[in-house]
Amino acid sequence: HWRMSRGPSGTCVARGLFYQQSAAMSTLLINQPKYAWLKELGLSEDNDGVYNGNWGGKGEVITSYCPANNEPIARVRQATMAEYEETVQKSRDAWKVWADIPAPKRGEIVRQIGDALRKKIKVLGSLVSLEMGKIYVEGVGEVQEYVDVCDYAVGLSRMIGGPVLPSESKSCCTLFKGLDSWQSHRPGHALIEMWNPVGLVGIITAFNFPVAVYGWNNAIALICGNVCLWKGAPTTPLTSVAVTKIVAQVLEQNNLPGAICSMTCGGADIGTAMSKDERVDLVSFTGSTHVGKMVAMMVQERFGRNLLELGGNNAIIVFEDADLNLVVPSAVFASVGTAGQRCTTTRRLMLHGSIHDVVVERVAKAYKQVRIGDPWDPSTMYGPLHTKQAVDQYLAAIEQAKQQGGTVVCGGKVMDRPGNYVEPTIITGLAHDAPIVHTETFVPILYVLKFQTEEEAFAWNNEVKQGLSSSIFTKDMGRVFRWLGPKGSDCGIVNVNIPTSGAEIGGAFGGEKHTGGGRESGSDSWKQYMRRSTCTINYSKDLPLAQGIKFE
Template identity: 30%
Template sequence: MTLDTAFTGYADPALHAEGLYIGGQWQAGRGIPVTDPSTGTTLAEVPDASIEDAMRAVDAAEAAAAGWRATPPRQRSEILRRWFTLMTERAEELALLISLENGKALADARGEVAYAAEFFRWYAEEATRIGGEFRHTPSGAHNILVDHEPIGIAVLITPWNFPAAMATRKIAPALAAGCTVILKPASETPLTAYAMARLGQEAGVPPGVVNVLTTSNPGPVTAAMLADPRVRKLSFTGSTGVGRILLAEAAKSVVNCSMELGGNAPFLVFDDADLSAALDGAMVAKMRNGGEACTAANRFYVQAGIHDAFVAGLTQRMSALKLGAGYDPETQCGPMITTKAVDKIDRLVSEAKARGARATTGGAPVDGSGYYYPPTVLENVPSDAALAHEEIFGPVAAIYRFETEEEAIRLANDTEYGLAAYVYSGDIMRAMRVGRGIETGMVGINRGLMSDPAAPFGGAKQSGLGREGGVIGILEFMEPKYFAVEF
């Protein structure tokens, strides 16, 4: 594919570098280069918002809040449904745009667009189903009526690894609930966020209901918005370290927070598992988005009886993957997002190898332009290696051997994180028992993909607060109000 001919329609980076999107208007500016990880070249330059720009976004969200709150749920629903339709119509162009700025393989980018669009369809339906509650008090003295109201202006902060899906997973429930929003995407992948705003404009989202700004100074800009008493919600997806900082900032104004933070997902394979199915699941759980996913399998715990066969099978599959530019249709594993990301992966792998781990494939960075690290399998990884405790965020499968069910659960829980886990066993009762024993928010039983717009997504321990998606997702953007009624 030649990029000169690929820049058409929504795939054109220049289309999405026209300015900040505030109050339904595009406000020109420059300052943040957006890089193609496949080559290291600059695709476009987007505006660098100041604190004053952020306050204008809050002003715009406030100006639109009363009108959007009063918009009938059916009307909000229809706008979200049109947004879904427009995303679906532009799917191929959006997938190419994501591959350009993120580096992920086109197949993964297409999957992300389909997944991202589904949040608009799901919450288009949920917008008309916001429930309440009516019941009698035990004493019979009065009645209890509970309503749900929009929580208010929401600041949404999204990461670079799923630039479309992380935005729609927050925007859709917020708008369905009747909230106005300010989206701050990662500066590595802002073009997709601006594309989402443009599609929202086409779908009929009123000015000020959705605002988008990019900044190279996220700490002070975000702190200023959270300090504004008009902002009542923060929804953040990113690292646990940054999440802790934002929670501290939000606490100063008692802002309601939803946090989807880091992960260190264990992938457990028991002797009675279907080996082929376990390998299929492992490839999905590990290599979706090149391993740059918070739900990615980080630690593979394989029971002794099936361990060697699993290592051989995974090595064969990982070594066969084609490494290359994300927008090349033949690519199966694209580049990492930055050179910093490659350096981190190399540090973790090198330290594990120095402590006795052995790479059965990969294991060293790739020379040349672009930010590449090859699909890698490591066996005999020591349990005290940094690799076992830090989120890899790359195409590295670290494999550990275990003997008993109790040992597997203990090893799986040996982390501060608790976002996702995977269990493969031919005994469904054991799989469920082990799943219940793992301290995590989500468990995949004999499957390597668990994300679904209709399911609650979120973690336990240091992996976050609250849930996104599913029926519960819209309630994260609403406040229950209790009426004591005398009738």
């Protein structure tokens, strides 16, 4: 079988012909009694992959597969370019309605979306687990993040806005010695900052968080007064359809245009069209650095806006004074969680030379206790990789690490069971600047590095191209604040005594350098979905001009 090249979602853009033929010949999971719950989400054997107030889909039919057994779940009809054009136009028309609604009222709609998601949280979380492959508690937790961001956005809808700035009431300047001084007065003037929605926000999400990343963008963009066009990953289309059905029902119940939250399932053609389309005011892209760079160039070519959430080659640094009872579970959680497929996954574990051996021994022992199984089994801690392509990348990375001087101390093999299961792996003995260490591989491989000084560790943290998440474990408060300061970590997420993953929604999420620079979710991330205007208002009967100029 074959797969097409990576598209602007950062994932495979299509399944091979072999898969589609086999899906037609085999029994879809949705028709099996064990998976009858899928129909509670409005899913069927064949699903429309376009929503713009009406459901449709006349493009390629793709089959979604379960990574735990590689069996077909159901089919989705993707968008054609004609349907994309229609959807963008309907989205622009819907914005004219949505932008006129007061922000607190928009917040009320987002609150209702959060409540609707709450009612479906377990079944939707189960779908995430089935289609993406992450364990059930992570699938439910991902939907909970969308709910939490909705709650956050409701409060934000009554708080967004700009300041009233002090206007100059008097300025003095002596031009030249011997000349009279002049004075300029501006009484009766107000200087304010206005924030308005950008318009249409295109949201391109990746397979690893098929609900949460859309939720971060969607909830905040909506309360700001924008409409959203979503293109999810081609390998998780059922999740995109199910979420959109929930959101669409809320809009319909409030007599609002469905195109406020539109969706076009598709591959590279749709992602490219969104990136090049001047009607899409902001493109929010989550995926690989390679594809993100292509998206950024297409958007910048038309002087559009982009919000990029790309890769991360994240490090945990453990100093000699660290509490190892915090270190070990943190390292295990952050490196094997979601089978190493989080952008915040710990990929480099830097250990002070004095504690290197004992930490490696304890982490390896903990790895062997990780319960591996079906992702929907509540006792499972570790599920499959998302695709067979990822399994190939896992094997290739291990081989490269060995060639570059690494030693596999734990794991390193594909598991003999159905699905895309691999052993979580620990590799020691590599140089900090080994090519494979500097390569972000979206699989559960942890490279353990040995350092001696603080300066060395901080430098190694910053020497990779990405700059997403980082953490140190220490009791030295001076070191903590050096780590947080200008010569410390250059990442967007800088932690102390906690893992690199597990960010809270109240903070701005994102990173620097090849991670893209975008920020989503909390803090003032809402500003990325709006345009700013500085406004000077003269409410007097006079017109004082700059530099004291007067017209007689």
